[in-house]
Amino acid sequence: MSGNGTGIGASVKRKEDTRFLTGRGRYTDDINLPGQLYGHILRSPVAHADIGGIDTSAAMAAPGVHAVFTGKDMEGVGGIPTGWLIHSKDGSPMVEPAHPALALGKVRYVGDCVAIVVAETREQAKEAANLVDVDYRDLPAVASIEAAEANGAAQVFDEAPGNVCYDWEVGDRAATDAAFENAAHVVSIDVVNNRLVPNAIEPRAAIANFDPATSEYTLYTTSQNPHLVRLLLGAFVLGLPEHKLRIVAPDVGGGFGSKIPHYAEEAILTWTAGRLGRPVKWTCERIDAFKSDTHGRDHISTAKLALDADGKFLGLHVTTKANLGAYLSTFATCVPTYLYGILFAGPYTTPAVYCEVKSFFTNTVPVDALRGAGRPEATYLLERLVDKAAHELGMDRVEIRRKNFVREFPYQTPVALQYDQGDYDATLDLALDASDWAGFEARRAESAARGKLRGIGISTFIEACGIAPSAVVGSLGARAGLYESGSVRVHPTGSVSVFTGTHSHGQGHETTFAQIVSDMLGVDFDAVDVVHGDSAKIPFGMGTYGSRSLAVGGTAIYLAVEKVIEKGRKIAAHLLEASVEDIEFENGSFTVAGTDRSTSLGEVALTAYVPHNYPEGLEPGLEETAFYDPLNFTFPAGTHVAEVEVDPETGEVELVAVTGADDVGRVINPMIVAGQLHGGLAHGIGQALMEECVYQDDGQLATGSYLDYTMPRAADLPNFSINHNTTLCTHNPLGVKGVGEVGSIGIPPAVINAVIDALRPLGVNDMAMPATSQRVWQAIRQAQG
Amino acid sequence: MPTVTMTVNGMERSGTVEGRTLLVEFLRENLGLTGTHVGCDTSQCGACVVHVNGTSVKSCTCLAVQADGADVTTIEGLANGAELHPMQEAFREHHGLQCGFCTPGMVMSAVDLANRNPDPSEHEVREWLEGNLCRCTGYHNIVKAVRAGAQAMGGGS
Numbered sequence: 001m002s003g004n005g006t007g008i009g010a011s012v013k014r015k016e017d018t019r020f021l022t023g024r025g026r027y028t029d030d031i032n033l034p035g036q037l038y039g040h041i042l043r044s045p046v047a048h049a050d051i052g053g054i055d056t057s058a059a060m061a062a063p064g065v066h067a068v069f070t071g072k073d074m075e076g077v078g079g080i081p082t083g084w085l086i087h088s089k090d091g092s093p094m095v096e097p098a099h100p101a102l103a104l105g106k107v108r109y110v111g112d113c114v115a116i117v118v119a120e121t122r123e124q125a126k127e128a129a130n131l132v133d134v135d136y137r138d139l140p141a142v143a144s145i146e147a148a149e150a151n152g153a154a155q156v157f158d159e160a161p162g163n164v165c166y167d168w169e170v171g172d173r174a175a176t177d178a179a180f181e182n183a184a185h186v187v188s189i190d191v192v193n194n195r196l197v198p199n200a201i202e203p204r205a206a207i208a209n210f211d212p213a214t215s216e217y218t219l220y221t222t223s224q225n226p227h228l229v230r231l232l233l234g235a236f237v238l239g240l241p242e243h244k245l246r247i248v249a250p251d252v253g254g255g256f257g258s259k260i261p262h263y264a265e266e267a268i269l270t271w272t273a274g275r276l277g278r279p280v281k282w283t284c285e286r287i288d289a290f291k292s293d294t295h296g297r298d299h300i301s302t303a304k305l306a307l308d309a310d311g312k313f314l315g316l317h318v319t320t321k322a323n324l325g326a327y328l329s330t331f332a333t334c335v336p337t338y339l340y341g342i343l344f345a346g347p348y349t350t351p352a353v354y355c356e357v358k359s360f361f362t363n364t365v366p367v368d369a370l371r372g373a374g375r376p377e378a379t380y381l382l383e384r385l386v387d388k389a390a391h392e393l394g395m396d397r398v399e400i401r402r403k404n405f406v407r408e409f410p411y412q413t414p415v416a417l418q419y420d421q422g423d424y425d426a427t428l429d430l431a432l433d434a435s436d437w438a439g440f441e442a443r444r445a446e447s448a449a450r451g452k453l454r455g456i457g458i459s460t461f462i463e464a465c466g467i468a469p470s471a472v473v474g475s476l477g478a479r480a481g482l483y484e485s486g487s488v489r490v491h492p493t494g495s496v497s498v499f500t501g502t503h504s505h506g507q508g509h510e511t512t513f514a515q516i517v518s519d520m521l522g523v524d525f526d527a528v529d530v531v532h533g534d535s536a537k538i539p540f541g542m543g544t545y546g547s548r549s550l551a552v553g554g555t556a557i558y559l560a561v562e563k564v565i566e567k568g569r570k571i572a573a574h575l576l577e578a579s580v581e582d583i584e585f586e587n588g589s590f591t592v593a594g595t596d597r598s599t600s601l602g603e604v605a606l607t608a609y610v611p612h613n614y615p616e617g618l619e620p621g622l623e624e625t626a627f628y629d630p631l632n633f634t635f636p637a638g639t640h641v642a643e644v645e646v647d648p649e650t651g652e653v654e655l656v657a658v659t660g661a662d663d664v665g666r667v668i669n670p671m672i673v674a675g676q677l678h679g680g681l682a683h684g685i686g687q688a689l690m691e692e693c694v695y696q697d698d699g700q701l702a703t704g705s706y707l708d709y710t711m712p713r714a715a716d717l718p719n720f721s722i723n724h725n726t727t728l729c730t731h732n733p734l735g736v737k738g739v740g741e742v743g744s745i746g747i748p749p750a751v752i753n754a755v756i757d758a759l760r761p762l763g764v765n766d767m768a769m770p771a772t773s774q775r776v777w778q779a780i781r782q783a784q785g
Numbered sequence: 786m787p788t789v790t791m792t793v794n795g796m797e798r799s800g801t802v803e804g805r806t807l808l809v810e811f812l813r814e815n816l817g818l819t820g821t822h823v824g825c826d827t828s829q830c831g832a833c834v835v836h837v838n839g840t841s842v843k844s845c846t847c848l849a850v851q852a853d854g855a856d857v858t859t860i861e862g863l864a865n866g867a868e869l870h871p872m873q874e875a876f877r878e879h880h881g882l883q884c885g886f887c888t889p890g891m892v893m894s895a896v897d898l899a900n901r902n903p904d905p906s907e908h909e910v911r912e913w914l915e916g917n918l919c920r921c922t923g924y925h926n927i928v929k930a931v932r933a934g935a936q937a938m939g940g941g942s
Contacts, residue, residue, distance in 0.1 A: 013877055020885025021873040021892065023820015023860035030819035123803075201824040201832060201920050202886040253822070253886025254920050286825035506884030506921045671880045675926060679883065682923030706829035706918070714914040714924040719907070743923075 006518055006525035008734075011671035014511040015529075016504070025251040028205040028220050033279035036207065037066055039272060040125035041265055042115040042132050043288060044107035047143060047363040047699020048154065051105055051114075052135030059117055059131040064124035067276055068132060069268075070115045071104035077271060080264050081236040082328035085477040086166045086337050089356070094166035097157040097361075099327040101237065101264040101271075107136070108156055108326035109363050110701055111291030113264045116272055118280055141363040141699035145300050145321045148360040156326060156361035163361045165324055165333065170341040171354035171415050179315025179352040183306035187389040193377045194769045195298035195323070195693040196686075197290055197709055198370050200505075202253020204293060205283040206266055208273035216244050219270050223249040224259045224503050225543020228480070230535050232262040232330070238271060242535075245270075249533040252505035256683070257369035258293045259505065260545050261330035265292075290704045295693055296370020298323035299336065299377050305385050311395050313404045315352040316344055318381065322359040325366035331545075332368045333359065338476055339374030339467070339546075345413035346382045347424045347462050347637055348404040353414045363699040369545060371683050372744040375463045380769075383459035383749035387756070391765070397753075398437070401460045402428065410730075417464060419635045422663060426725040428460055431639035431661035434723045440643070453646040454656075455758025459749040462637040465738030466551035468630030483629035484548070485539040486556030488517060488564050490622040492609040494602035495527040499625075501541010502553035503533050506679075507740060508672040509549060513557055515668055516734070520561045521601055522588025539625055547738030550668065551634045555732045559626035567622060568604045574615040575599050575607060634729045634737040638662035640681075640746035642754040648762070651777025653689055653755055658747065659721040665729045665737030673739050674722050680743020681720050686712040687744070688751035690770050710770075759783070789853040793818070794862025802849045808842075809833045811849035812859060820860040820889050824918065831917030834890035835859045841897035843890075843916070860889035863896070872896050875934030876927075883921035891917050891927060899935035907932065 006012045019025050056068040080099040087093055103112050115132050119125035140154035147153055148163040156163050180186060206221040217240060223229050226247040233247070234240040252259060265282060273280045284292065299322050306315040322336035341355035390400040402425065411419045432438070440456045447454035467473060470481035487499035498517050504510060514528040521528075531537050541553065569583040572590030576583070582593045591598035607614065608622040643657040660677055667673045690710040694702040703709040728735030748769060755771045756764065763783040768775060790799040793816060800815040812818045812835070821844055824830035833844045836858040863870040869877065872895050882888040891914070898905055898913045905913065910931045911924070919927060 014880070016885070017877045017882060018869070020882055020888050021860075021869060021876055022864050023818070023889050025820070025885045027819075027822070027886065029823070030813075123805075199920055200884070200886075201830055201918055202822070202884065203824065251885065253824075254884040256920065283823075286827065286830075508883070675880050675883060675922060678923035678925040679921045680923075683920070705827050706825050707827050711829075711918050711920075712923075713918065714911040714928060715908075717911075717924055719928070720923065720925050 006515060008515055008519045008668050010515065010669065012511055012515055012525065012669055014508050015514060016508065016510045027202055027251045027253055028207065028222050029283045031207055031220050031250065033207060033209055036279035036281050037118050037120060037276065038122040038125045039269060039280045039282040040117045040129045041113050041282065042117060042129045043291065044103065044110060044112040044114050046107060046136050046138055047110050047141035048139040049107050049136040050139060051103065051107065052137050054115065055133040058133065059128040062124065062128035062131055064120035065117060065128045067118045068115055069102065069272060071100055071102040074100065074102050074271060075104060077101065078237040078239065080262060080267065081232055082333060083330045083479050084334035085479065086168055086333045087477065088166045089169045094333060095157065095160040096328060097159055101267040109365055110699055111288065111365055112326065113268060116268050118272060118276065143363055143695040143697055143699040145323050145360050148362045156363060160361055165359045165361055167358045168337050169356040172352060173354045175352040176315045176317050176354035180306045183314050184309040185307040185393055186304055187307065187385065187392050188304040189385045189388050190302045191381050191384055192768055193297045193299040193380055194687060196296045196370055196691050197693050198256045198258035198293055198296060199711060200254030200256055200258055203284040203286055203289045204259065204263065206269045207279055207281040208269040209279040210274045210277060212277060216246060217270055217274065218246045218248065219266060220248045220250060221266050222252050222259050224252065224255040224505060224545055226503065226533055226535050227501060227540050228543050229262050229266060233267055233270060237267045247535045249503055252503065255505045256371045257296060257373055257545060261294055261368050287705055291365055291701050294329045294368035295325065295365050296367060297377060298367055301381050303381055303385055305389050307389060307393065311393055311400050311403055313348055313350040316350050318344055318355040320357045322357055323362050323364065323367055324359050325362060325364045327366050329366040329368035332366060335369055335374045340378050342415045342417050343375050343378035343464060344382060344415055347406055347460050349406050351414060355415065364695055371680060372741040373546065375741065376684065376745045376748060379459065379461045379745050380749045383461065384752065387753045397458055398432065417633060419462065420632060420730040421727045422635060422637045423725060423727050424460060424637055427637060427661040427663050428639045430723050430725050431641050431659055434661060434721050435641040435643065435657065435659035437641065447645050453648055453758040455646065455754040455756065456641065456643045457750045457753030457757055458639065458641050459746055459753065460639045461746045462635050463741060463745050464633040465547035465636060466630055466634045467546050467548065468552065468633060470629050480542065481629065482542060483627050484553040484556045485541040485625065485627050486553060486560045487539050487623065487625040488557065488560040490564060490605045492606050494523065494605050496521065496523055498528060498530045498557060499538045500530060500532050500553050500557060501538055501543065502549040503544045507544065507549060507676065508669065512550065512668045512672060513554060516554060516557060517561055523601065547740045550736045551729065551732055551738050552628060552630055554734060554736060556626045556628035558733050559628055560624045563624035563626060564622060567624065568601060570615055570618055571604045571607050572599050631731040634665065636662065636664045636737040636739065636742055638742060638746055640750040642747060642750040644754045644758055646755065646758045646776060648780055651773040651780060653771055653773065653776055655685060655689065655718055655751065658718055660743065660746065661723040661725060662742055663725050663727055664739040664742060665726065666735040667724065676739045677722050677743050678720050680741055681747050682712050682717055684744040684747035685717060685751060688748040688769050688771060690716065692770050787850050789849050791852050791854060792856045794858060804850060806849045807845055808847040808849050808852050809844035812844060818859050818861050822886055822889060824886065829918065831890040831894060832887050834893040836893060836897065841894045860893060863892065871937035872899065872934035875937055876930040879926050879930040879933055881922065881927040881930030887917060887919045891919065895931040895934060898931065899938045903935055903938065905932060905935055
């Protein structure tokens with residue numbers, strides 16, 4: 001690895017930026033197909049109702065309308081599947097109700113798809129949708145976990161008594177109970193993890209087309225994982241063979257988890273295009289995005305921590321209720337289980353951990369992955385509890401963490417994970433230093449002199465990224481493998497195309513992956529392009545989520561490059577009349593060891609495609625594919641520190657400093673990595689201070705637009721202090737771990753711990769997210785009696 | 786249906802629109818200028834910002850007929866051929882974009898700020914961007930880019 005100006009470790013400017021900066025990005029809504037019609041999805045305005053009937057005649061008669069389809073028209077088409085089977089404590093499988101793409105007989109949330117109206121123009125389709133007469137016969141709705149589990153609650157599905165999907169557990173309950181019996185101290189906490197709306201700035205969109213000449217369907221869609229959509233849509237919903245279904249996810253304007261799921265609209269559009277023989281385009285309006293993009297989080301938890309007299313953690317018991325919404329979205333079921341419960345060792349040596357999770361159906365938008373997906377929920381609970389333990393035991397917040405850190409690796413946690421490597425003291429020390437933790441009391445006094453309350457908060461955390469290996473996740477209920485593919489095609493004159501099954505929607509893969517390939521092959525950075533997002537171009541791959549793209553997808557590319565080099569050595573040996581074992585490859589040259597006889601990659605590539613003088617028995621061409629199935633998760637870790645200043649008169653919280661000290665493994669492009677950290681921090685700060693998705697009791701979404709749902713804006717955030725201490729992942733060749741979710745996992749508890757620290761002198765010892773000025777003001781007033 | 790004529794990126798463009806057609810719809814659908822994006826329906830996100838007579842405007846909040854006769858600049862009209870505008874270059878240099886969806890609006894808004902204030906402070910930039918949402922960057926690098934871009938513009942575009 002040369003480490004040169006564009007190689008691994010360099011802050012190379014991004015390849016993708018020129019098109020985005022000049023308005024030449026190609027997002028789904030930018031695409032128009034000849035003869036296209038426009039579809040408008042009519043959505044349920046009520047949370048729970050029987051459909052007495054649907055009269056589409058007036059809509060059909062409206063100007064420009066070509067078709068109106070309802071659930072009855074699509075009856076017989078497969079339902080929208082879910083990707084992970086969870087088993088309950090008693091061994092029974094989760095309740096997995098049917099999810100018809102268009103509601104059949106019943107609607108179950110505000111936003112449920114009821115009909116598609118197809119017309120010549122967008123406006124005609126939208127106006128005609130107003131003429132569809134749906135006879136909704138209202139049923140009582142359950143819009144929260146509390147409502148769903150209440151005695152006599154309305155049932156979202158008849159087959160799910162008590163609205164329970166599953167009642168899952170992980171860890172050794174008996175050992176954990178025993179730890180509490182021997183504890184000197186027990187500290188308890190109740191927390192709510194607030195429901196969030198992902199809000200990628202690009203709304204979802206899709207265009208479906210059917211070509212009768214080839215019997216091929218093409219679906220352009222805003223997806224983080226086009227092959228996964230093809231598999232679910234083709235094999236499970238429409239019954240189309242893969243070779244007749246092409247999925248293109250072109251430039252995608254942010255995902256954050258909300259563009260992982262296979263959505264009903266994708267099935268409706270594709271099916272409709274087939275029925276009409278015309279392309280059909282649909283673009284979600286923001287108001288509909290709020291009530292149809294999957295939401296995130298929404299947990300209610302209670303937990304207790306057992307400690308010995310010195311503050312050493314002995315046991316942790318967590319009981320969580322999770323809201324899954326009205327239907328099971330693609331990865332809904334694994335987020336509050338296998339991406340949550342197994343995180344509860346955190347960076348600590350707690351010997352006994354037990355977590356139980358009961359998940360509920362409610363009449364709300366389906367819940368799925370959102371940046372961090374399960375890990376922010378676990379980290380928030382654990383780091384709030386550790387802070388509370390320090391307070392109740394009269395211990396220093398830093399020292400109680402340090403006292404319990406894992407320091408010997410590999411470390412087997414009591415909840416399934418085995419950490420391969422880390423240095424939690426190093427990131428803690430770095431964060432304390434970078435945040436001037438030691439100087440805080442002087443800053444607190446300075447704030448106090450101005451009548452303000454200053455607080456500082458910390459969280460130390462691990463995450464688990466690049467979920468793997470396939471055999472293990474399969475044994476836990478995953479219905480997919482979690483490997484990744486990479487192909488490297490060296491062209492005859494030496495430029496390179498790289499094909500990845502991951503998908504870039506802001507992460508800069510076109511740059512980072514090109515850096516890796518350019519560095520390894522010694523090819524000019526500008527001569528390497530990365531292709532992603534089109535199932536007709538790329539090998540089967542699982543897409544981008546869970547901070548997996550570099551650790552899993554980057555490794556697949558690395559392995560494909562190794563194969564290219566290995567084949568190149570054979571060709572070079574032939575050209576140089578040497579034995580393969582003597583050929584060394586460095587900086588783009590194959591050299592006979594110990595000599596100055598060499599040939600370039602370009603010459604080898606040309607020879608591979610013009611094999612006049614060529615090794616006997618070797619296939620022509622220089623293109624290799626690798627599929628990489630990881631041996632383990634990767635474990636990024638770090639310490640985040642937040643410093644706030646609270647105005648006791650208004651309750652307003654000003655975030656004055658944010659410090660991240662992170663170990664994300666080897667950094668390929670520091671500029672991009674910093675950007676990922678910034679974005680994650682903003683997302684986590686949004687959760688901690690601003691964002692909250694609120695449903696009324698009747699299931700109406702109270703926060704259904706940017707006027708009601710608070711998004712972090714530039715003036716709400718400070719600059720971020722980003723710091724790295726690197727330990728290398730031991731089980732992938734690049735030593736990389738993942739970075740996309742770090743901020744949203746680590747920072748929320750640090751912010752809330754800081755708010756509590758600020759308010760503690762007033763007698764406030766608890767604070768819920770988001771810590772809005774109203775909530776803080778109320779807490780201050782209540783504490784003052 | 787009314788016909789509108791306006792100068793868009795230096796060229797006179799005409800089209801037939803409905804009275805309710807938004808400027809952003811005219812730009813995207815009539816003229817095929819898809820660099821201007823639509824991220825919301827409440828004039829909150831700012832992905833659709835263009836310049837109308839030199840001032841930044843949310844083109845989702847302006848009817849096409851209101852821009853009749855106006856001089857409109859979109860993100861496609863900012864660069865000088867292959868040479869990026871200093872504000873575009875600053876966004877590239879400082880990694881002020883990730884997914885790119887909010888970027889056209891951010892850049893157009895930033896150019897207007899720089900035209901008014903050639904050396905905005907961090908605070909001034911953050912306040913100015915009140916009408917532009919980004920979900921990717923946490924704004925940190927956008928703020929850096931806008932300040933650098935304003936300085937590079939040297940007091941005007």
